[in-house]
Amino acid sequence: MxxxxxxxxxxxxxxxxxxxxxxxxxxxxxxxxxxxxxxxxxxxxxxxxxxxxxxxxxxxxxxxxxxxxxxxxxxxxxxxxxxxxxxxxxxxxxxxxxxxxxxxxxxxxxxxxxxxxxxxxxxxxxxxxxTRLLHLKLQEYNRTLEQRVRERTQELEDTHLEVLERLALAAEFRDDDTGQHTRRVGESAAHLALELGLAGAQVELIGRAAPLHDVGKIGIPDAILLRPERLTPLEFEVMKTHTTIGARMLSGGRFALLRLAETIALSHHEHWDGTGYPQGLAGEEIPIEARIVAVADAFDAMTNDRPYRQALTRKEAWVILWAGAARQWDKTVLEALESVHWREEAMPAAAGGALQPVL
Missing domain, CATH: 3.40.50.2300 (Response regulator)
Structure with missing residues (x-):
């Protein structure tokens, strides 16, 4: 059907x-x-x-x-x-x-x-x-995985990844009709994880889990999500719930990928100085994967057109990021992003000057 x-x-x-x-x-x-x-x-x-x-x-x-x-x-x-x-x-x-x-x-x-x-x-x-259909399918799929966990096959694993990727796209299409933001954040997060010296398996997990960081936006009304003007305080409180909505949607998974995606969805808006949400975590209390995605997400959102504003130049984005170093973002992750982009800009023109997937 x-x-x-x-x-x-x-x-x-x-x-x-x-x-x-x-x-x-x-x-x-x-x-x-x-x-x-x-x-x-x-x-x-x-x-x-x-x-x-x-x-x-x-x-x-x-x-x-x-x-x-x-x-x-x-x-x-x-x-x-x-x-x-x-x-x-x-x-x-x-x-x-x-x-x-x-x-x-x-x-x-x-x-x-x-x-x-x-x-x-x-x-x-x-x-x-x-959205309702996607949510029901995800619930049913999780139940199926529980029943078949002992006989998991590569085909099931591939299907699982596809469902998650489609769920990430379903959320992303709500406020980015290209659907490319989640893909770019995943690739950028993987490069940052590699630059920071994380193990290869963890790099791959971060690259696959990062695109699900905003999956909770599925539960945010269009009138708020797509509003071009500044949100009212109450509307912003509703917007902030996308972190907890996303974490609940991904909770209870037995697989490392789902558990990591849940962590990232919940914590990618925490701030280094403890002023973020939803839990007010600070410094290294914030999971490193969430700190990585926070930087990758912010830089990509700044340097690409979004429904609520036009893209900034890279120079403008860097000014904002470094102004928030050790306040909103982890300075170490910003330094890793700077190193990655320095190498990207140094690539020969024939290479297209673009980050290549590391997964």
């Missing part, structure tokens, strides 16, 4: 007290091939409908009699397993900042203002369902 077919088999639950709105949403979904749709105009039925239908996506109005959308989300929380990715798309005419912030804090993954553009609505539905 193709990915497209799997997505269109997804179960979608619509909760809105206005019959006209329900009919409009059902009509749009059916017109785009989503036929497994249930709805309710009485929000008191939401919990029973969820328990019976087990939807993959909830389309939820906020302003409703009996139970409003916030109360529905609160009652659903105990029914959603820890680490489960259940997307809720809030549809509301109230797009004031307090309402949006409260919706995000209550468990919404995304929101749209009513009336919404039909094309944008369908794109967001598909995006949330694709």
């Amino acid at each position: 193709t990915v497209d077919a799997e997505i269109h088999q997804a179960r979608i639950l619509v909760i809105d007290d206005q019959e006209a709105n329900v009919q409009l949403l059902e009509g749009l979904l059916h017109a785009h091939g989503y036929t497994n749709v249930k709805s309710a105009t009485d929000s008191r039925q939401a919990i029973d409908q969820y328990a019976e239908f087990r939807p993959d996506l909830l389309l939820l109005d906020l302003m409703m009699p009996h139970l409003d959308g916030f109360q529905v989300m609160e009652r659903l929380k105990p029914m959603i397993a820890d680490g489960d990715y259940f997307p809720i798309l809030v549809l509301t005419a109230d797009m004031t900042l307090p309402t949006r912030q409260r919706a995000l804090a209550s468990g919404a993954r995304d929101f749209l203002v009513k009336p919404s553009d039909a094309t944008e609505f369908m794109l967001r539905v598909r995006n949330l369902l694709e």
Whole structure:
């Protein structure tokens, strides 16, 4: 079965007290091939409908009699397993900042203002369902690995790597439509690890785990992730959760690669002086792999175009990095990056002046 077919088999639950709105949403979904749709105009039925239908996506109005959308989300929380990715798309005419912030804090993954553009609505539905499908596949794959750990083969190992690589790309495509940032960070991190004298096996693991550093961005709403303006304090708090979301998604793995990816996802925003997040680690309390990825990630983000700004020159990036030495970044890792780039610039023109993979 193709990915497209799997997505269109997804179960979608619509909760809105206005019959006209329900009919409009059902009509749009059916017109785009989503036929497994249930709805309710009485929000008191939401919990029973969820328990019976087990939807993959909830389309939820906020302003409703009996139970409003916030109360529905609160009652659903105990029914959603820890680490489960259940997307809720809030549809509301109230797009004031307090309402949006409260919706995000209550468990919404995304929101749209009513009336919404039909094309944008369908794109967001598909995006949330694709993420849900990837998350379910990863969960199922981890269960399969648990059952077959004693008979692991090279084919399973290759498939495992491919799933992780695709998961990294799924997160990366959210804010980099080239999908190249994660690849570059992986290659750069491997070069830094080699320059710092880490063992060959550890260098390879870092190179493969580093692209998953931002996998938790899968759980950050587009309205925050792609916002070109400065985030509000509450929005930044939501953005910061990509570290813990990523760590939870990768947790519990038996393989060294998954364990290292979990460590990197959790700690790559820690600062040398202890002012980073999420744990406020300082100095060598921060795992060396996370310190390496922090530098590789920062340099690549600075020197390539991102949704929120244009690329800086290498000179401009170096000024920022060295200004943060021994505060945000490990000075030793910055020195390693400088050595790697010095050799890169010294390469003959015929070599293209580009880092070559070391994996």
